[in-house]
Amino acid sequence: MYIELDKDEYQIVRKYFNFNFQIPAVAVINKDFPGKIYVDNKKNPKGIIVWAISRWAYAYFELENLKRNREFFKELMIKEIAPIIDSLKEQYFEVYSLNDDYDKILEEEIEGFCLYNKHYENTFILNEEKFNRLDLKNIDGDVLEKSFPIIPEEYKNHFKITGMNKETEGMIFIVEGKTVSQCVNNGFEYDSKYFIDLDTFNEKKRKKGYASIVAYELIKKQKNKGMKPLWETREDNIPSLRVAEKLGFEKLERYPVYIWKKVIKK
Structure with missing residues (x-):
């Protein structure tokens, strides 16, 4: 029951x-x-x-x-x-x-x-000393702020729950007028900590550093508000683990x- x-x-x-x-x-x-x-x-x-x-x-x-x-x-x-x-x-x-x-x-x-x-999966926490030493340069495109719905649109008709229309903050990386990568505070927040969602949509645009840059810019912005990022990924997601390490994240927890x-x- x-x-x-x-x-x-x-x-x-x-x-x-x-x-x-x-x-x-x-x-x-x-x-x-x-x-x-x-x-x-x-x-x-x-x-x-x-x-x-x-x-x-x-x-x-x-x-x-x-x-x-x-x-x-x-x-x-x-x-x-x-x-x-x-x-x-x-x-x-x-x-x-x-x-x-x-x-x-x-x-x-x-x-x-x-x-x-x-x-x-593992959760990682940011080593701020390592992050503060970074100086990632945006060369190929533009990083812009953008708001994102906290919940996909298609879910809103199926739940009578307050907060379904909330939005959260993110950054997008634009190359030649198209969004190639985005990083979002996904709305899971507590005690000044928040989780990051990071996506690069076109496989041909991967391994160019776009994901690192857009994540870097979001973390900087949120850091100015006193927010501390958490990174979560599967243990076998090597590209995600590499970006996390590059940005200064360190393993915190492991769970099935x-x-x-x-x-x-x-």
């Missing part, structure tokens, strides 16, 4: 999410980012899912009652998450875990889903992420 918490009940689960990589969950709990929170019971929760809309969920489970937690997660996936994923035509749903002990709960078979992938895939009925 699962229960969806009302907004005035979110702080019930705050004490269970204390790592930097869980800041997206904390942003939801603090009502700074749109999401939903589900528990197995309100008084003393043993199973918790904090869903930061759109695809990211953060799990907390106590392991003394595996059967109960497995049923909690299965029922939630089938009755709540699957219908929304279907309506949005999404195929994947990610669950961020504390450790591999959660295999005992999250690797169970679930009707309508298959466990597509389990991998490990489970990707569930919706089974498409033929």
Whole structure:
């Protein structure tokens, strides 16, 4: 059985999410980012899912009652998450875990889903001394400020949640009139820390330093506001790891992420 918490009940689960990589969950709990929170019971929760809309969920489970937690997660996936994923035509749903002990709960078979992938991600924190020594020059294009929606447009019709129309700050790198790279404060903020999203869209434009420059400019701007960036990436994402190292980020945390895939009925 699962229960969806009302907004005035979110702080019930705050004490269970204390790592930097869980800041997206904390942003939801603090009502700074749109999401939903589900528990197995309100008084003393043993199973918790904090869903930061759109695809990211953060799990907390106590392991003394595996059967109960497995049923909690299965029922939630089938009755709540699957219908929304279907309506949005999404195929994947990610669950961020504390450790591999959660295999005992999250690797169970679930009707309508298959466990597509389990991998490990790292969160990095900026070494400001290293960053301050950088002097990245913008040669080939222009870096401009731009606001971005905190949530993709297509999600706004499916959730009656305050904050869906919020915007967040970012930078874009323009070459010959086209945006080739962008870096965004993705809206996951807590205690002056925020997560970065970085993309270079055209594969032919990669390995030219554009991503480093646009990230560098965003970090400088946010730094002037007293904000401290966090970088998150898969352990096997070598290009992302190289950019992080170049900018002065250092590894902070490691954790497993489970990707569930919706089974498409033929």
